[in-house]
Amino acid sequence: MDRDILLGIAFLCGTWPALGLAAEDPPLSPASRDCLECHEEATPGVVADWRRSRHARTTVQAALAKPPASRRVSVGEAPEGTASFAVGCAECHTRDPDRHPDTVDHGDHRMHPVVTPADCAACHPVEADQFRQNRMAHAHGNLVRNPLFRDLMDQAVGIRSRDGRSLKVSDPGDATRADACLACHGTEVRVVGTVTRDTAQAGEMTFPVLSHWPNQGVGRVNPDGTLGTCSACHVRHEFSIAVARKAETCGTCHKGPDVPAYPVWSVSKHGVTVKSREASYDFDAVPWVPGRDFTAPTCAACHASELADASGRVMVPRTHRFADRLAWRLFGLPYAHRPPQGPDTTGLRSADGLPLPTALDGTPSPGLIDPAEGEARERRLATVCGACHGTSWVTGHFQKLHHVIEETNRQTRTATGMVQEAWARGCARGPGQGSPFDEVIERRWVESWLFYGNATRFAAAMSGADYGVFAEGRWWLTKTLQAMSEWLATCRARPSR
Amino acid sequence: MDRDILLGIAFLCGTWPALGLAAEDPPLSPASRDCLECHEEATPGVVADWRRSRHARTTVQAALAKPPASRRVSVGEAPEGTASFAVGCAECHTRDPDRHPDTVDHGDHRMHPVVTPADCAACHPVEADQFRQNRMAHAHGNLVRNPLFRDLMDQAVGIRSRDGRSLKVSDPGDATRADACLACHGTEVRVVGTVTRDTAQAGEMTFPVLSHWPNQGVGRVNPDGTLGTCSACHVRHEFSIAVARKAETCGTCHKGPDVPAYPVWSVSKHGVTVKSREASYDFDAVPWVPGRDFTAPTCAACHASELADASGRVMVPRTHRFADRLAWRLFGLPYAHRPPQGPDTTGLRSADGLPLPTALDGTPSPGLIDPAEGEARERRLATVCGACHGTSWVTGHFQKLHHVIEETNRQTRTATGMVQEAWARGCARGPGQGSPFDEVIERRWVESWLFYGNATRFAAAMSGADYGVFAEGRWWLTKTLQAMSEWLATCRARPSR
């Protein structure tokens, strides 16, 4: 066979890489070529991972030349000097060196190890801007700077030691917080010094010493002051849209009993269909076409991705502000509630003066979206459902969800009433007297809403069947309420203090 | 290259769809063409999903022309007027309109939204008939019309509110039941009215209003009176045999601690082998050949599928009556027992007068299969094992399972003796005096057999290793018995009522 036929065949078969007949990869910038000179050997996995990425196989120019519907960059024109090069190491790690406190001299370049959303914004400004308005970007501060939530964290992970006849709770320390809650919520990464190391490739080199590093939390506070890290979902260094669209990616943080989105989805018809059929799906297509590219949605399909029908008509636009299609925040604090208006929730104050989106009696705090906005968001989500489900189906589904929100909130009221009675009777020390999260009755109260109320609602939202009953739902919720009631009976029987 | 060569190559490579060189898809019936005219736009995901299905790519005639061993329809000849068409929307959604109470006028057609096993039976009568005799088809009635089981459901999911110093259990309401137990067991779907909506494609249209809709429970009661829905496993609208053969599909309902078949399988050698190798399996082949099409079984391989060896010799025939290969019902109620003879279990009465397959002392109720039938079923299952395991292996496996059934039943006897003593002493109210499922000691009793006895047996049946010990098995079973024993000691210490 002559070479043309062979090439034609190989291309058809997708086997050309196996022939060593490399496609024309775009050129690298001189700076990125410098990086590879050492890093092919220094961090071969990073380089090989990046070689698989779209960044390595295209130029910004080529990306901009695509029709708008399938364009993956949102900038108007290529950042200066980058248009005709692949997006290599230097394009991200040497961008704007002066605004990165972690910048160091590194060979002939000024390099910063911590790439931040500000760097990604060079080509993806719309996404970076939306993400800044996304509650997840504020996950660090929303936890750490809310005195109640911070107390819950410190009670959950504080070190217990014996102190005479009782247990003492000591500060867990920053390393424990970073390993625990802040693994997802994000640490605060600061430059705390420099260190000089001997490297095999370039002799002595100086590197920044970073606090609470490594961390891939979605709400990480970066040395340059930006919030979050795109690689929390677009995992380094392939930065793949396919990875971000897989439910597993969301599952890193949304898997525990407090926020069991991934396990619930896994047992839902959506999850089992994806798990059964994903080998035939196209997770990389832009736009993403329900029924053609996938037959059941992952998290991204419902909450983030731009979806279009086969003719190219856009059904919902892409968003990196994930509450855009959410009418409710199922995550009870302690009650499920309308989403807060802004991404920073530290300013919320409930009617009873707590930094919570709902008062202890369930009254929503000021600063949440209003019902009209909630309904608009639900209609937006219903548009996604409508790709595969008729109106009766979708309406019935949301009616059931609303019922379950109300049902579980009622039982949070029951649980809260019991812990309040315990506080009033002096059997436990409530807000103002001590931590509301450190005593037996209080921890059961937390479990009732944080684990079992949440799990029941997530199950209702995604039709997670048994997740709402025996696996992590109502069986445990009602059992917990019963245990609280028994505990309260012994409290009442005690002589008053 | 000339076009023939190109086509030949493209066909070999499986790349012809990418060339836009569509294979000859079979013609659609005029009615189905009408459907697509609007629904390509109205529900694009459904249409695209269906286009991936075998239904869209073949005709009943072609399906009937296959040799018996690889035939996927069980009807003798094509239903009238369908032989030469693809199986499109209308073939199912307009079949026998008069027997479907949810039929409405819809454009020029009379359409029913709820397709039922009676519709599928047009081409798959043997499967529909077997499924009718399958206990799963009766899952709704077997739960809801058994007063004891219904009480267990209502205690598990009933709404708790405070009533003076105690907790009141209120009726959970139909929406909660539908979201909880009936998500799997199936709701009762009835036509409760009609609604008129303005549609983008066809202006005002009238639709039936359905109770407890949507629902995909395997025991759903349909408007036409049939039981179950084929799409519980052959997920809409691809209706794929591959999806039904994946363990994830069964896992939708068989995943919680009461019936942990999926998680147990997942940690078994069978499960891990499938998870490791499934990319190389053929989940679509009929018949299905162990070793060639798959190297470790999913649920379907052992309990449902027709299996043959590579020469075509059938080892076990297909069944949609899933107890056909089951000698035992591991699911204890409260004891593991021989499967009931018929699929409707509401008529069972134990020696102590309860609507249970076993009395509280473990005596099997009348109406279960006899040991000879049990042994015949075990031999049938052993035939499947025999494809990959020698006789010593298989014999040893079942001996161990029998031992574990006996071991766990003995401990259910222990637990039941304790709750009975609590009832006798008046520390709890048992059958006849109140719900046997609402008090602390009673819920522990339920957990001992419903969660930990079951999990231990499922682990033994599938060699699920740690699932029978620390994950969900004996550690928790013996811990629960110990907690019951301690509770009983405090009961005994109380002055008698």
Place this chain on the structure above:
Amino acid sequence: MDRDILLGIAFLCGTWPALGLAAEDPPLSPASRDCLECHEEATPGVVADWRRSRHARTTVQAALAKPPASRRVSVGEAPEGTASFAVGCAECHTRDPDRHPDTVDHGDHRMHPVVTPADCAACHPVEADQFRQNRMAHAHGNLVRNPLFRDLMDQAVGIRSRDGRSLKVSDPGDATRADACLACHGTEVRVVGTVTRDTAQAGEMTFPVLSHWPNQGVGRVNPDGTLGTCSACHVRHEFSIAVARKAETCGTCHKGPDVPAYPVWSVSKHGVTVKSREASYDFDAVPWVPGRDFTAPTCAACHASELADASGRVMVPRTHRFADRLAWRLFGLPYAHRPPQGPDTTGLRSADGLPLPTALDGTPSPGLIDPAEGEARERRLATVCGACHGTSWVTGHFQKLHHVIEETNRQTRTATGMVQEAWARGCARGPGQGSPFDEVIERRWVESWLFYGNATRFAAAMSGADYGVFAEGRWWLTKTLQAMSEWLATCRARPSR
């Protein structure tokens, strides 16, 4: 098209098997041909599974001809008489018949059903030798011959029955042990007799009767006295390196709350990346190249596999002694500790005279590796990390892990102090007086280190995020300590015995 072009195309497309154009499979030995004559029919799944294996598709000679870096056999030359044949049934099942007590006459051959590491060593001697020095190979004896661990097993799985007003714990029996702990730790398989069966293919045949069979535990004691079974990970009869490299395989045994390596990995960035991208990975390549063959590691990549960079430079050599890259044994007994020096841990004695790697106050027992060796092992593991992570990242990661080891060990000290006070006060019977694992306070103590301490450490080791907090970590650890403290208060309030 002429046949050559067709073949060329088919080869390129990987479709040649579909054409029935079989590659030249190597010849079978006459003995293996004899086996297939009956077993194609007797155990078709086994035969078909083996046909997919590398064993069926290559000869020892061809395997030896590969360059060292990609060679999959470690023997110097082919075992006598096998060089030019595929590795078929007889090559393993009739090897060294006299050293296998389970050998029986089987047709014209002397066959043993239980293939052991001694058989595999014929071609893989280095791996067999390393595995013999691997702690896992000793998993049976390390559990069963350590009186404390054996007591923990028997308390966990012993049968509870009622004995007057208390619960009696009976010996669980060998079948229960085999189904429970020994499913992973391995049973002792002995020949206990013979049985004659009528076979469809060869009439009456005699087979050995084996005790505690089947079993696939990694520490199985074989009839020939060898330890372990290679097929625990290289699952029969495909014996695939790809399967052994999948995390699911390790997950069979490393999944429960005591040793949640698999679930923690699953929620880690490594796990979610693998789950998202594995369809594009090459799990079969030798050597294995990070970034090219996979972009995130499974268990094998970090703990066992030979890794090289794309130029072929070996980063770490293969090992079947899995502690080679482990500086710590995170699995607390009860404290996390340096790994024992040898694989047989039954000889360890703590300062307080217990057969444990650490005393009850946390002091390490003699016989553990020293810190220098620990640091060397950590550097070896860090080399693997270094493929994809810079030095700051890796250093920061291990610092956090060291902190969490210390943090959790401190809390094990707290828990142990409480159970010791209970023993001292006579509220429970400790070592010397009774089982230290059978009473309520003792089981909570066990859960504090065996479940929650372990899970927290595993989560820190693999960045398993929420696994170290709500899912199975600190929330439950601190809750358990609190429950122990409350229990102890009631103990103190009792009149002294």
